[in-house]
Amino acid sequence: MTPTTTRPVVELTGVSKTYGEVAALADADLTIMRGELLCIVGPSGSGKSTLLNIVGTLARPTAGTVRIDGHAVEELSDRELSALRAQSIGFVFQSFHLAPGVTALDSVADGLLYSGRSRGERRALAERALRRVGLGPRLYNEPHQLSGGEKQRVAIARAVLGDPPLLLADEPTGALDSASGAVVMELLHELHRAGTTVVVITHDRDIAGSLPRAVRLKDGRITPDSAAGAHANTSAYAPARTQREVGV
Ligand code: ADP
Numbered sequence: 001m002t003p004t005t006t007r008p009v010v011e012l013t014g015v016s017k018t019y020g021e022v023a024a025l026a027d028a029d030l031t032i033m034r035g036e037l038l039c040i041v042g043p044s045g046s047g048k049s050t051l052l053n054i055v056g057t058l059a060r061p062t063a064g065t066v067r068i069d070g071h072a073v074e075e076l077s078d079r080e081l082s083a084l085r086a087q088s089i090g091f092v093f094q095s096f097h098l099a100p101g102v103t104a105l106d107s108v109a110d111g112l113l114y115s116g117r118s119r120g121e122r123r124a125l126a127e128r129a130l131r132r133v134g135l136g137p138r139l140y141n142e143p144h145q146l147s148g149g150e151k152q153r154v155a156i157a158r159a160v161l162g163d164p165p166l167l168l169a170d171e172p173t174g175a176l177d178s179a180s181g182a183v184v185m186e187l188l189h190e191l192h193r194a195g196t197t198v199v200v201i202t203h204d205r206d207i208a209g210s211l212p213r214a215v216r217l218k219d220g221r222i223t224p225d226s227a228a229g230a231h232a233n234t235s236a237y238a239p240a241r242t243q244r245e246v247g248v
């Protein structure tokens with residue numbers, strides 16, 4: 001048996017995804033080990049979200065094999081896949097997906113609606129997750145009473161509520177000013193230090209440069225990894241000095 005710490009959490013082999021004529025992802029091989037922190041970078045339309053959605057089992061590939069946390073995704077039914085997702089994967093998106101009029105506490109607690117836990121338990125766990133992301137003083141704020149960065153932190157609290165081993169973030173700082181983006185990135189670093197495997201799509205060169213590994217995509221193809229070794233052990237995130245490359 002391979003020790004848990006060196007086990008891959010993601011293994012893609014020859015994965016392709018086509019939409020009609022468009023090869024969104026072509027023959028992708030990617031292994032992500034437990035405990036990694038990496039980014040996926042590339043121009044708009046290069047297949048980053050497609051790759052992340054396949055890793056997150058939100059999309060099934062047209063060809064190739066996907067193993068997540070040791071499970072061969074193509075062998076799982078939709079129901080088993082939902083269970084794997086619920087147990088193993090947290091998602092964060094550029095737009096925060098918070099329902100208007102719902103407090104931060106309830107937004108996060110609702111992530112446990114189908115967990116079989118009582119309302120009191122759900123709220124207690126949600127409160128703990130919100131405190132973890134530094135939102136203890138904002139439990140009863142509704143989205144319109146939160147800044148963009150705070151909304152994203154609510155979304156992150158919801159994503160990490162069940163302590164998933166894998167956190168996938170699609171441009172989590174894309175809608176934020178650089179100061180709020182830095183706070184969100186620092187939070188992702190903290191989750192990584194606590195043991196979560198974190199994969200983040202970013203357009204921001206400074207963010208990409210601050211992470212230990214970058215997977216680069218171009219026209220649906222993964223180009224050889226760049227390992228920014230100098231940054232591998234740094235936990236500090238330098239706030240963006242240059243503007244984001246391009247809009248999405
Ligand atoms: P990125 O996230 O890097 O901007 P995407 O993965 O969203 O790129 O898209 C890669 C390519 O696949 C693009 O050409 C896009 O238009 C196409 N694509 C993505 N999703 C779909 C879809 N659901 N239907 C049709 N084409 C899609």
Ligand code: MG
Nearest residue numbers: 048049050248
């Ligand atoms: Mg995208």
